[in-house]
Amino acid sequence: MRKFYYQFLDLILFSNLFMALCTVAQALVTFKLIGCAPYYPLLALLFSSTLFIYNICLFLTKPANPDKSPLLPKRWFFAHPRLMTTLTLISAMVLLFMYLLLTFKSEVLLVGLGVLSVGYSLPIFSKNGQRYGLRNIPGIKSILIALVWTMSCVMLPIFEAERTHHIVVSNSDIALLITKRFLFIVALTIPFDIRDLFHDSQGGLKTIPVMFGEKGAYLFCQVLLIVHLILLFLFKNGFDLDFLALGLTTLLMGWLIFKSKWEKNEYYYFFYMDGVLILQYVLLMAFTFI
Numbered sequence: 039m040r041k042f043y044y045q046f047l048d049l050i051l052f053s054n055l056f057m058a059l060c061t062v063a064q065a066l067v068t069f070k071l072i073g074c075a076p077y078y079p080l081l082a083l084l085f086s087s088t089l090f091i092y093n094i095c096l097f098l099t100k101p102a103n104p105d106k107s108p109l110l111p112k113r114w115f116f117a118h119p120r121l122m123t124t125l126t127l128i129s130a131m132v133l134l135f136m137y138l139l140l141t142f143k144s145e146v147l148l149v150g151l152g153v154l155s156v157g158y159s160l161p162i163f164s165k166n167g168q169r170y171g172l173r174n175i176p177g178i179k180s181i182l183i184a185l186v187w188t189m190s191c192v193m194l195p196i197f198e199a200e201r202t203h204h205i206v207v208s209n210s211d212i213a214l215l216i217t218k219r220f221l222f223i224v225a226l227t228i229p230f231d232i233r234d235l236f237h238d239s240q241g242g243l244k245t246i247p248v249m250f251g252e253k254g255a256y257l258f259c260q261v262l263l264i265v266h267l268i269l270l271f272l273f274k275n276g277f278d279l280d281f282l283a284l285g286l287t288t289l290l291m292g293w294l295i296f297k298s299k300w301e302k303n304e305y306y307y308f309f310y311m312d313g314v315l316i317l318q319y320v321l322l323m324a325f326t327f328i
């Protein structure tokens with residue numbers, strides 16, 4: 039039974055199905071905060087696009103000997119080539135169909151985010167005879183990931199809500215939503231870079247932990263979460279239910295980041311830390327019924 043449990047967990051986590059669910063949850067957070075019902079074609083598109091982008095980036099950056107990779111997710115992913123190819127192709131077909139159901143603004147934004155996502159891994163630049171991707175630009179890795187996530191999970195739901203529910207979200211509210219979500223997701227991504235500190239430094243990736251050290255990166259994460267918490271309090275009318283739900287997940291995130299100094303297994307990062315993205319929506323809905 040225990041073996042079956044871990045096989046199922048590996049499938050959900052390392053095939054990026056769980057990450058796709060996290061994207062859907064973050065879009066649902068936005069729909070909840072702007073007071074609109076979810077637009078399900080967008081949720082299906084976010085799920086399929088996340089699955090497709092994450093998987094295609096792995097395929098494009100396949101190491102010479104993936105079975106010898108120090109990272110369990112890569113070893114698992116390339117040990118199941120038929121399954122991952124099938125999931126990626128299905129996600130591509132769903133993505134293309136759902137794309138046609140979006141507003142023009144969403145379509146343009148999605149194309150731009152797709153280019154950024156692929157450019158993150160592909161060696162599209164050249165310098166001194168060496169080729170590199172966007173993630174090789176010093177300090178940009180976490181920022182680029184957080185930007186794509188934030189724009190996908192904040193702006194796309196707003197664009198679709200404006201069409202389907204005829205609402206108007208002010209520019210100031212949009213700016214606040216983007217800022218708060220961006221801070222939250224940057225803080226989440228940095229511990230993954232700390233985990234990969236040795237491999238990134240060996241590979242020439244100048245991530246925030248490589249540039250400022252492990253302790254500096256952990257401190258930076260906590261500062262980002264404190265600023266996020268302050269913004270939540272100042273712009274949510276104090277201690278309302280949304281603030282309590284979002285504030286609780288922020289405190290939990292801070293604790294998980296602190297604890298990640300000692301917890302180094304892949305399940306901790308992929309399930310507990312990424313799972314906060316889903317828990318955030320679960321708590322928002324739970325507090326609604328209090």
